[in-house]
Structures are given as C-alpha cells and as structure tokens.
Amino acid sequence: MAMKIGSNEFNERVGQGIDDAFMRGAVSGAQDSMGVRRSNAAEELGNWEDWRSHGEEIRQHVLEHLDYYLEQLSKNVAELGGHVFFAETKEEANEYIRGIAQKKQAKKIVKAKSMVTEEIGLNAVLEEEGCKVIETDLGEYILQVDDHDPPSHIVVPALHKNKEQIRDVFKEKLGYKKTSKPEELALHAREMLREEYMTADIGITGCNFAVAESGSISLVTNEGNADLVTALPKTQITVMGMERIVPTFEEMEVLVSLLTRSAVGQKLTSYISVLTGPREAQDADGPEEFHLVIVDNGRSDILGGEFQSILQCIRCAACINVCPVYRHIGGHSYGSIYSGPIGAVLSPLLGGYDEYKELPYASTLCGACTEVCPVKIPLHDLLHKHREVIVEKEGKAPISEKLLMKSFGIGAASPMLYKFGTKFAPTALNPYTNGESISKGPGPMKAWTDIREFPAPNKERFRDWFKNRKKEENAHGRDDSESR
Amino acid sequence: MAGTIQNQDKFLNKIASRLGRERISSPVERPDWKYRPQDEVLKNASQDELVDVLKKQCANIHTDFYETEKKDLPEVLEQIVSSYGGGPVITWKDDRYAQWGLESLFKKEWPKNNIEVREWDFENGEESIIKAESANAAITISEITLAESGTTVLFSDKDKGRMVSFLPATYIALVPKSSLVPRITQAAQKMREMQQETGRVPSCINFITGPSNSADIELNLVVGVHGPIKASYILINDL
Ligand code: SF4
Numbered sequence: 181m182a183m184k185i186g187s188n189e190f191n192e193r194v195g196q197g198i199d200d201a202f203m204r205g206a207v208s209g210a211q212d213s214m215g216v217r218r219s220n221a222a223e224e225l226g227n228w229e230d231w232r233s234h235g236e237e238i239r240q241h242v243l244e245h246l247d248y249y250l251e252q253l254s255k256n257v258a259e260l261g262g263h264v265f266f267a268e269t270k271e272e273a274n275e276y277i278r279g280i281a282q283k284k285q286a287k288k289i290v291k292a293k294s295m296v297t298e299e300i301g302l303n304a305v306l307e308e309e310g311c312k313v314i315e316t317d318l319g320e321y322i323l324q325v326d327d328h329d330p331p332s333h334i335v336v337p338a339l340h341k342n343k344e345q346i347r348d349v350f351k352e353k354l355g356y357k358k359t360s361k362p363e364e365l366a367l368h369a370r371e372m373l374r375e376e377y378m379t380a381d382i383g384i385t386g387c388n389f390a391v392a393e394s395g396s397i398s399l400v401t402n403e404g405n406a407d408l409v410t411a412l413p414k415t416q417i418t419v420m421g422m423e424r425i426v427p428t429f430e431e432m433e434v435l436v437s438l439l440t441r442s443a444v445g446q447k448l449t450s451y452i453s454v455l456t457g458p459r460e461a462q463d464a465d466g467p468e469e470f471h472l473v474i475v476d477n478g479r480s481d482i483l484g485g486e487f488q489s490i491l492q493c494i495r496c497a498a499c500i501n502v503c504p505v506y507r508h509i510g511g512h513s514y515g516s517i518y519s520g521p522i523g524a525v526l527s528p529l530l531g532g533y534d535e536y537k538e539l540p541y542a543s544t545l546c547g548a549c550t551e552v553c554p555v556k557i558p559l560h561d562l563l564h565k566h567r568e569v570i571v572e573k574e575g576k577a578p579i580s581e582k583l584l585m586k587s588f589g590i591g592a593a594s595p596m597l598y599k600f601g602t603k604f605a606p607t608a609l610n611p612y613t614n615g616e617s618i619s620k621g622p623g624p625m626k627a628w629t630d631i632r633e634f635p636a637p638n639k640e641r642f643r644d645w646f647k648n649r650k651k652e653e654n655a656h657g658r659d660d661s662e663s664r
Numbered sequence: 665m666a667g668t669i670q671n672q673d674k675f676l677n678k679i680a681s682r683l684g685r686e687r688i689s690s691p692v693e694r695p696d697w698k699y700r701p702q703d704e705v706l707k708n709a710s711q712d713e714l715v716d717v718l719k720k721q722c723a724n725i726h727t728d729f730y731e732t733e734k735k736d737l738p739e740v741l742e743q744i745v746s747s748y749g750g751g752p753v754i755t756w757k758d759d760r761y762a763q764w765g766l767e768s769l770f771k772k773e774w775p776k777n778n779i780e781v782r783e784w785d786f787e788n789g790e791e792s793i794i795k796a797e798s799a800n801a802a803i804t805i806s807e808i809t810l811a812e813s814g815t816t817v818l819f820s821d822k823d824k825g826r827m828v829s830f831l832p833a834t835y836i837a838l839v840p841k842s843s844l845v846p847r848i849t850q851a852a853q854k855m856r857e858m859q860q861e862t863g864r865v866p867s868c869i870n871f872i873t874g875p876s877n878s879a880d881i882e883l884n885l886v887v888g889v890h891g892p893i894k895a896s897y898i899l900i901n902d903l
Contacts, residue, residue, distance in 0.1 A: 234699035248688040258667040266675035319880035362881040404876040404891030433852035447813035452871035462822040464789025484682040
C-alpha cells in the first residue's frame with residue numbers, strides 16, 4: 181500500500197465513512213479519551229506553552245540547518261560501521277532496500293510501525309521480491325492479516341475495527357479459537373509474532389528522531405515490538421523521512437516528551453530505544469549490519485516555501501484527535517495514510533493537488549488542531565493557504581463547500597461542529613450575531629451559512645469546550661450522527 | 665569497519681538550494697534555546713522526594729514498587745520471583761549482583777528450590793537468546809532511573825544482552841536510590857557526556873517504563889504484548 185488508499189472519489193469515501201456506525205462511534209470515543217489524556221498530560225506540566233515553544237524552536241532550527249545535520253548524522257553512522265543511503269524518490273529507496281533483501285536472500289522480514297515505509301509502498305516491493313513481510317505493531321498486524329485493510333489513524337491504525345471483527349479475521353486467517361476479549365486476541369498475536377521475530381532475516385523500522393551528534397536513531401513504542409525487530413534479525417534497515425532529526429540527545433528528549441504526552445497522554449511510553457550503529461564487537465544480539473535510508477520523496481520541495489512549517493511535524497496525531505471533521509468522516513475518507521489535519525496539509529504536498537485537492541476543504545478552519553499541535557504548526561493557516569493555491573490554479577474551488585458539507589452530513593442538525601470553531605469567532609462574529617443565530621458569517625463560515633442558519637458560537641474557548649463535550653453531547657443526544 | 669554513504673551530495677545540495685543558500689560547511693553551534701521548560705520539572709527535589717514521585721508513578725504504569733535495604737534484597741527478590749511463579753530466571757553477567765549480596769541466592773538457594781538461574785553469555789549468543797526466550801523472569805539493573813515517568817534505563821554491552829529485558833515473561837529492575845534523577849532530561853545530558861568523553865554510547869540504550877502494552881484493540885489497554893507482561897522495581901535505599 182502506498183500513500184494513497186482506496187480508489188474511490190472523495191465524496192464516496194466520505195459517504196462510506198459516515199455510514200459506518202461502528203467506525204464513527206470508535207472515532208468519537210477515541211477522540212474523547214485520547215483528547216482528554218493529552219490535555220491532562222499537557223496541563224499537568226503547568227508550562228505547556230513553554231514546552232510547545234521549545235519544540236517549535238528546535239524543529240525550526242533543524243529545518244533551517246537540515247543539510248548540516250544530515251551530513252553530521254551520516255558521517256557518524258558510517259563511522260560506527262553503518263551504511264547510509266540518501267533516497268531522493270520512493271523508487272530509489274525501494275530499489276536500495278530490495279537490493280539488500282536480494283543480497284541477504286531474505287525470506288522473512290519483520291517490521292515495526294513506520295509511516296514512511298507505508299508512504300513509499302515498500303511492502304509491495306518486498307513481497308514482489310518473494311519476501312514474507314510481517315508488520316509487528318498489533319494494530320498494523322491486524323490490518324495486514326485482514327488482507328491489507330488500510331490504516332485509519334496514524335497512532336491507532338486499526339481504530340475503525342471492533343473486537344468482534346478482529347476475532348473473525350483471526351479465526352478465518354489464523355485459526356484462532358478464542359473469544360473477542362482484547363487480552364486473548366493480543367496474546368494470540370504475541371504467540372504468532374514471537375515465532376516470526378526469532379526466524380526473520382531482516383528487521384525494518386521507521387525512526388522517530390535521529391540524533392546527528394551521536395549517529396543514533398530513536399524508536400518510541402508501547403508494545404516493545406521495535407526492540408525485537410532490531411535485536412533479533414541479523415540485518416536492520418531503518419527508513420526515515422529526512423526531516424526526522426535533532427542535533428543532540430538533549431533535543432531528542434524534549435521532542436520525545438512532547439510526542440508521548442501529545443500522542444497518548446503518557447509521560448513516556450513503555451519503550452524508548454536509542455540505537456547507535458550495528459551491534460558492537462562481541463555483542464550477541466543486535467544487528468550485524470545496519471542500513472539507514474534517508475528519504476526525501478517530495479519533502480525538499482516543501483522546504484523554503486510557505487508550507488515549510490509542516491515539516492516540523494512529529495506525527496503525534498494530537499491534531500487528528502481534536503478534529504471535528506475527522507470525528508465525522510473517519511480516517512479512510514482522506515484517501516491517504518496521512519489523515520486528519522496533518523493529512524489534509526501534507527497529502528496534497530507529497531501526493532499532488534490532482535489527487536488531494538479536496539482535502540484542504542475537509543476542515544472547518546476552527547483552529548483546534550493548531551491549538552494542540554506540540555510543535556506549533558499553524559495547521560489551519562496552512563489549510564487556508566492550500567485553498568488559496570487551489571483556487572488560483574483552478575479558478576474555482578474543486579468542490580463547493582455546500583456540497584462538501586452536505587456530504588459530511590452536516591446539513592441540518594449538527595450544531596456541535598460550530599460550537600467550538602470559536603478560537604477567533606466570539607469576537608469576529610459578534611457583528612453578525614443576531615440574537616442566538618448567525619445569518620451571515622465572514623470567511624470560511626460564509627458558504628455554510630448559506631446553507632442554513634447556525635447557532636452563534638458561544639464564548640467558550642476550545643479547551644473548555646473539550647472538557648464539557650461529553651456532557652453536552654449527551655444533552656444534545658449526539659444528534660449530529662443520528663438525525664441526518 | 666567503516667560503513668558507506670551513498671548519494672549524499674546531490675541530496676544535500678538540493679536541500680541547501682531550496683533553503684536559498686550554499687551548503688553549510690562550518691560547524692553549527694548548538695543554539696542557546698530561548699525556552700528550557702525541562703529544567704523546571706522537579707527542580708531542587710531531594711532524593712527522598714524523587715522516591716515518592718517514582719513510587720506514585722509506578723501505580724500509573726502497572727508496575728509493582730518495592731523498597732528495601734541492601735541486606736534484605738535477596739529476600740525481597742525471592743518473594744517477587746515466587747509471586748511470578750518461579751524460574752527460570754535470567755540475569756546479565758554483572759559483578760554488581762554479587763556485590764549486592766545476591767550470589768548465594770543465585771548459586772545456592774534458588775537452584776536448591778528448582779529455580780534455574782541463567783546468565784547471559786555472549787560466547788554462546790544463540791543459546792543465550794533461546795534461554796532468555798523461555799525464561800520466566802529477567803533481573804536487570806537500572807543505570808539511570810527517571811522519577812517523573814517511572815523509567816528504568818538500561819545500557820547494553822556484551823555481558824548485558826538487549827534481549828534479557830524483553831523476552832522473558834516478567835521484568836524486574838534493581839534500582840539503586842542513587843540512580844534516581846528527576847526526568848529524562850538528566851539522562852540525555854549523561855548520554856551526551858558519555859558520547860563526548862568516549863566517542864560513543866552503547867549500541868542500545870533502553871528506556872523501559874513498566875510492562876509492554878497496547879491499546880490497539882478498541883483502545884482497551886492490554887498489558888503484555890510483545891515484551892514482558894508484568895514488571896517490578898526494587899529500590900535499594902543504601903545504594
Ligand atoms: S501536525 Fe502537529 S499535532 Fe498534528 S501530528 Fe504533526 S505534530 Fe502532531
């Protein structure tokens with residue numbers, strides 16, 4: 181599977197998403213619990229804004245000096261005995277890795293979750309080569325066993341599946357005989373995968389952050405699968421997006437802290453592994469051979485332009501977990517492995533406007549994403565910029581917002597979506613407020629207010645809204661989904 | 665043996681040109697960051713206060729916390745291992761176990777009670793991995809312990825195989841009180857010092873925070889996925 185998922189048009193995908201009741205329940209439940217965990221983890225620190233500012237200054241500094249840090253990293257990796265390959269395109273990356281698999285006559289390859297290998301479509305290339313490729317992250321494993329069902333969330337890839345579906349897939353494909361209890365399902369996966377780790381020829385991982393000064397890579401997981409993938413096979417290949425790098429361990433720890441708090445609300449995840457080169461002389465585990473593949477695949481075209489800040493992203497999914505549109509349409513609707521606000525900004529840049537021109541419209545521009553982003557990417561501004569570029573190119577919007585909102589099922593009874601799009605609205609909208617509802621709104625809301633009259637945003641800021649959301653939704657009877 | 669680097673110049677030249685400048689050829693100074701919120705966490709906390717923080721955090725990470733004096737360590741360890749269902753036990757090859765009074769437990773009491781004690785042996789690598797895989801409990805030593813997150817930090821080397829901490833069903837870390845620091849910030853600083861003094865860090869540094877877990881199935885937390893299913897930390901007060 182490459183970056184693009186599915187072949188349906190945007191409208192159809194959205195329709196399918198909205199019709200999938202389990203998926204929508206799962207998404208809203210996930211958003212609630214992960215959103216609350218994130219905001220607790222952030223608030224607990226007391227000075228979360230300083231943390232975000234520090235994350236931002238580190239990421240900006242790295243991007244401005246990216247050639248320097250990548251050169252330092254590769255020199256250090258090579259000195260440790262590792263091999264570095266710079267791949268400008270996905271084809272170059274895939275060919276290099278295919279070459280290693282051939283040389284090693286690899287039959288079995290275990291992988292630990294990596295967005296970038298999905299992005300370049302590596303698995304298909306290796307399978308073509310006759311290798312059995314096994315994803316070891318539990319969520320990805322489930323999807324893989326289910327005939328490569330695409331991921332719907334960058335942190336919880338199988339979010340759209342319920343445990344009964346997973347049990348049925350395991351039954352059919354793995355001869356599983358037990359119940360749909362998550363513990364039993366996970367135990368079965370553990371047993372199946374243990375065997376695979378012990379007998380794999382190559383382990384492939386992504387990279388959360390590479391450390392230029394020491395030539396290290398770091399991997400962040402809760403399951404511990406990345407450790408088994410890197411310690412048992414004789415050859416390790418790590419594939420990293422070229423921007424996933426920091427100067428020293430000291431910056432690494434800051435970004436890891438931001439990542440784990442923002443992604444899952446944990447102070448640190450269960451396993452953070454810092455790997456430096458291949459195994460040392462006399463070590464009995466760890467890879468004998470280590471390859472680092474540094475991938476551009478369209479990233480350098482983003483550098484130096486108005487979208488550069490999107491390369492600050494640390495893939496935490498906090499923006500996805502608060503996005504009202506993602507909540508409504510689910511991950512598959514984006515047609516890309518990168519969903520939610522990050523996906524709506526990144527997919528058109530990496531995959532082209534032709535393929536993804538609707539995505540920047542899959543947003544209410546409410547700014548909730550920008551507010552939670554731990555490295556302060558102005559996501560909703562970037563979405564707005566995309567729209568400007570698209571309108572300039574095409575002379576018009578690719579999809580009328582009216583139609584889009586309709587296809588989101590937001591037509592008649594969904595006041596919740598607007599209630600919190602209020603970062604700027606309480607003041608900006610006041611002139612238009614006519615008692616309880618707005619008849620004509622400025623900017624992004626205009627097209628929508630053409631469809632119907634919206635309740636006026638109240639003064640509640642997003643953060644407060646989020647805390648109260650559960651309560652409110654009950655009061656509203658979750659009517660945004662039922663009464664379409 | 666030095667490794668190889670391929671395609672570097674074209675790739676990096678493109679980056680520099682996109683950034684509108686020449687390639688950077690002289691060292692970039694590490695900036696004086698404007699923000700340093702990480703230094704504020706548990707600033708000035710005493711060692712005893714850090715112990716309290718660690719103890720509380722263990723409850724969040726599904727990890728049992730024990731506190732002992734060195735003299736009682738064998739007894740505490742024995743209890744934990746039997747509560748985990750006994751052996752086989754696997755350890756590193758490390759003099760500290762003996763220095764901390766565990767030799768008699770490892771060499772006499774446990775074997776007498778049919779609890780096999782295996783020691784990591786790099787000269788028989790494959791066999792060591794298989795022994796770790798079928799072990800019930802791992803006994804490791806935390807080099808740096810992070811109070812805020814409840815994290816034990818392990819450094820690999822030939823006598824301290826990476827797989828000792830991952831493959832067995834349960835994980836036990838011996839935690840000298842003196843290894844406690846406020847958070848991962850101090851560990852990163854130590855790693856950097858090590859890198860600058862010796863030219864490298866161990867090939868694998870593991871930050872382990874409780875047992876392995878996953879929330880990939882309907883966001884239900886399942887403890888024990890690929891790595892250990894249970895974890896205990898033993899804080900040793902007089903070390
Ligand atoms: S854009 Fe920001 S919030 Fe979204 S995944 Fe990236 S770092 Fe996280």
